[in-house]
Amino acid sequence: MDxxxxxxxxxxxxxxxxxxxSTAVPAEFSDDxxxxxxxxLLDSIGLVSFVMDLExxxxxxxxxxxxxVNERAxxxxxxxxxxxxxxxxxxxxxxxxxxxxx
Amino acid sequence: xxxxxxxxxxxxxxxxPSWGHVAVIPWDSECFGFxxxxxxxxxxxxxxxxxxxxVRAHLDAWMAAHQVELVACMVPGGSRRWMACLSxxxxxxxxxxxxxxxxxxxxxxxPRVAVRPAVADDHPALLALAGSAFSFGRYHTDxxxxxxxxxxxxxxxxxxxxxxxxxxxxxxxxxxxxQPTGFVCATLDGHRATLALAAVDRDANPGILGPxxxxxxxxxxxxxxxxxxxxxxxxANTAILSLYAGLGFSFPDAEAVYHLHAPGATHLGPIR
Numbered sequence: 141m142d143x144x145x146x147x148x149x150x151x152x153x154x155x156x157x158x159x160x161x162s163t164a165v166p167a168e169f170s171d172d173x174x175x176x177x178x179x180x181l182l183d184s185i186g187l188v189s190f191v192m193d194l195e196x197x198x199x200x201x202x203x204x205x206x207x208x209v210n211e212r213a214x215x216x217x218x219x220x221x222x223x224x225x226x227x228x229x230x231x232x233x234x235x236x237x238x239x240x241x242x
Numbered sequence: 243x244x245x246x247x248x249x250x251x252x253x254x255x256x257x258x259p260s261w262g263h264v265a266v267i268p269w270d271s272e273c274f275g276f277x278x279x280x281x282x283x284x285x286x287x288x289x290x291x292x293x294x295x296x297v298r299a300h301l302d303a304w305m306a307a308h309q310v311e312l313v314a315c316m317v318p319g320g321s322r323r324w325m326a327c328l329s330x331x332x333x334x335x336x337x338x339x340x341x342x343x344x345x346x347x348x349x350x351x352x353p354r355v356a357v358r359p360a361v362a363d364d365h366p367a368l369l370a371l372a373g374s375a376f377s378f379g380r381y382h383t384d385x386x387x388x389x390x391x392x393x394x395x396x397x398x399x400x401x402x403x404x405x406x407x408x409x410x411x412x413x414x415x416x417x418x419x420x421q422p423t424g425f426v427c428a429t430l431d432g433h434r435a436t437l438a439l440a441a442v443d444r445d446a447n448p449g450i451l452g453p454x455x456x457x458x459x460x461x462x463x464x465x466x467x468x469x470x471x472x473x474x475x476x477x478a479n480t481a482i483l484s485l486y487a488g489l490g491f492s493f494p495d496a497e498a499v500y501h502l503h504a505p506g507a508t509h510l511g512p513i514r
Contacts, residue, residue, distance in 0.1 A: 176449060183481060185451045185488035191350070209454065210354050214423075214447045221450065 141202040141235055147171060147228040150196055154181075154224070155192065171225035180222075187221055198231065206234040245334035250373040251282055254300050260285060260394065261292055264304050264313070273398050274391050276509045279310040281502070286317035286324040294330035301331070301502060312387070312506035314380065317445065319496030333500035337383045338477040341495035342486045344460070349490065353458040355451070360413040363420035365404055368413065374401035375441035378476035380499050385513040389499075390420070392479075399439055412466070414459050416442075424451055428471075435463040439471035440479040453485055 154169045220230035251263035262283040269278045287495045317324045381392035403411045417423035424442035443453045
């Protein structure tokens, strides 16, 4: 599963996500869409739910199990959950490590 | 060893319990350095209140007699007559407090971060975090109450939790020993856990650590025998409200919280 496919998966999940306040949701999503933090679309519990659903979607799509929400994610200087692009980068890295048996 | 404080309520009107009771809150008074009290309107959910002017007159007399500078009153959230009476008597509305409650802790998502009992090396950081992390709670929300005293009260709560009976007073922390990034303080009474305080360090990815900490803490409490968890939260704290709702908590009770400030109270400032 390459980065482009990961980004597509994230954007697709965003398009189908039930946001509490639909008026704050942009018409289109992109790699630059802010997921979390200042101006983010998701609050903390929303982010955890979104990322857990993403883990399941990755497993369904690729057959590979990775954990996105854990202490490693918390220890990053820059949150991997800030943008669609940073999340896609993070997922791609984890998939590569998982594939390499890291 | 912690001192044991107890409320000693007196009738607001001698011989007539329908007016409710008043008491100095000894633990808060000792923490603040001046007396604060509570007006226990026990029948606020049932009866029509007494005339507001008369309630105020009796409270003023009691406050003057005991040098009480602030009196709290909590009434059920739907008791509109009592809420109107308190407002007319000069009480300021402070907050709506919700009881959040969860059972079936076994249905929680799996823990994703490690929590551990707080150790001695954690104490300074935990005390500092308890004394700086909070913006909700009635003393924090009361615009005339000194913020530093509201913070001091939570530091005292943390101190009491860290030095209390470890079978009952539980302080769970995340992060390395000596460098906690978050905590949950709870008491365990049989199968019921009551959360007292919970906070994460602002520099420790708080947005995502918060939910993860709560899930892990509730698993830890379940491991210690808890079958249900309850906590009081401010309705205006929508971030925490969303977190607990997302974890399956229900909100079976609401209280409207009011404060009456004594005229000429020397420790209460202007609206901040």
